[in-house]
Amino acid sequence: MTQNIPPLSEEVFAQVKKLAAMPAVKAAMEQAAREVDRAMEEQIELCEIEAPTFHEETRAKRVAELMRAYDLTDVVTDPIGNVVGRRPGKGNGPVLALGAHMDTVFPAGTDVKVRREGNIYRAPGIGDNCSGLRALLQILRMFNDQKIETEGDILFVGTVGEEGNGDIRGSKALFDGTRHIDGFVAIDSTDVGRILHGATGSHRWRLSVDGKGGHSYAEFGRCPSAIHAICRAGAKVGCFRVPADPKTTYTIGTIKGGTTVNTIAAHCEVEVDMRSVSNEELLKLEERVLKAFEEAVQEENDFWGITDESLKLKLTKTQIGNRPAGMRPDDCPVLQTARSAQKVLGIELTKYMCASTDANAPMSLGIPATCLCSGGRGMNAHSVTEYFEMVDTQLGPQLVFLTAAALVGACGEKPVLPVRK
Structure with a gap:
């Protein structure tokens, strides 16, 4: 995952290194290390507030309260439910958004009480993504407590709907054109050695067949x-060959239908997931899959010689997911700055890869x-056995803080991130 990575920009690395040596920035780094217990308490508190996708309101309210408690005065909940707090700069720099999603995959009623075993904390959602929210709030305290002035503005965002059928709706809304944002850093997962340079897009469809x-x-x-x-369609789709590069995948993830063993089924439906890091390949695959289901329904009708329209099977296609794909060039200022911050902090880049996160929306639009x-170390995400190990938890906030400070320009240094036209 780290082969053939182009070298760092010497200019960007020198700027990040210079910034990291400044007294206020060093003090912020020390603060992150000093406050690991306090930050962990917030991670636990937020985890114990239920936040299923589409029902993040209670957790969002608490995130907004904490943002205001840490001296963000401009905090709003936007129409879709994102909590957005603006930390203004001097007004002559770019706007950078830092976002951590607030929702979990677990339904209402799931036991989210955190159980501690030494430095291990067990609860559904404790790592994904209460750890990201913990880091987001810590970064805000670092900027404000050390009174670090920036050239550009920073938006601190708790997003809704990142998981599953939430379809990154919070991130999509953030980049719907109503706000000017020059760059974005999502905070998700726990491995500080990972940097995403591309977004894995996904299109998901519910395909239903109905008859008499x-x-x-x-x-x-x-x-x-x-x-x-549906079986005819599955046999077709199961034989599709797709590119290994750019990596493109598909699966029929669910199937349900029928009434009893001695009934010719009047209804059957499947949910299909298609993914690629290339929007072009994703659209080509989507066209093939949908055509396969159309052909299969026609073939089933034709096989039995059905000509009466009232007896024919009908196909209903419903899109249930649309996460756009996107790739960032290796000289992208956000990537160069993040990699430079890793190097300054002594963090080895171990994964330079693509995944599906809130960063999909801006990447698909060509935004850095x-x-x-x-x-820390999160394990068993999306499982009721999920747990979080409290080890080197300060590294995440330190990495994102240093990256953000360099991108927007801090302590008199010019921003690395350009203002988009």
Whole structure:
């Protein structure tokens, strides 16, 4: 994952290194190390507030309260539910957004009480993404407590709907054109050695087949089966060859339908997931998959010679996910600055890769963006056995803080991040 990475810009690295040596920045770094216990308490507190996708309101309210407590005066909850706090700069620099998603994959009623075992904390959502929220709030305290002036503005954002069928709706809304944002850093996952240089896009569809249905013996040959049509489609899709580079994938993830073993199914539906780091390949695959289902329904009708429209199977296509793909060039200022900050902090770049995060939306628009991690060690994400190990948790806030400070320009240094036209 780290092969063939172009060298760092000497100019960017020198600027980040110079910034890291400044007294206020060094004090901020020391603060992050000093406050690991305090930050962990916030991570626990937020984890114990339920926040299923589409129902993040209670956790969002607490995130907004904490932002205001840490001296952000301009904090709003936007129409979709994102909590957005602006820390103004001097007004002559870029606008950088730092975002951590507030939602979890777990439904309401899940036991989210945190159990501690030494330096291990167990609870659904404790790492993904309460660790990211912990880092976001710590970074805000670092800037404000050390009174660090920046040239550009920084938006501190708790986003909604990053997980599953939330379809990164919070991030999409953030970049819908109503705000001017020059760059973005998502804070998600925990491995500080990872930097994302691309966004894995995903298109998801629910494909439903419906007909009259009937008795398995009495209506045999006169009534097409919704399940058989879906099986025909699955056989087609299962034989698709897709590119290994750019990596492109597909799966029929769920299937349900039918009534009893002795019934010709009147309904069957599947949910299909398609992914690629290339929007072009993703769209090509999507077209092939949808065509396969259309053909399969027609074939099932034709096989039984069904000409009566009232007896024919019908296909309903419903898109349930649309995460755009995007790649950033290796000289992207956000990537160069993040890698420089890693090097200054002695963090080895171990994963230079693509994934699906809140960074998808800006990357797909060509906006400088990446996803950095929160520190610590998160395990078993998206599982009720999830746990978080409190080890080197200060590294995440330190990495994102130093990256952000260099991008917007701090302590009199010019911004690395350009203002978009």
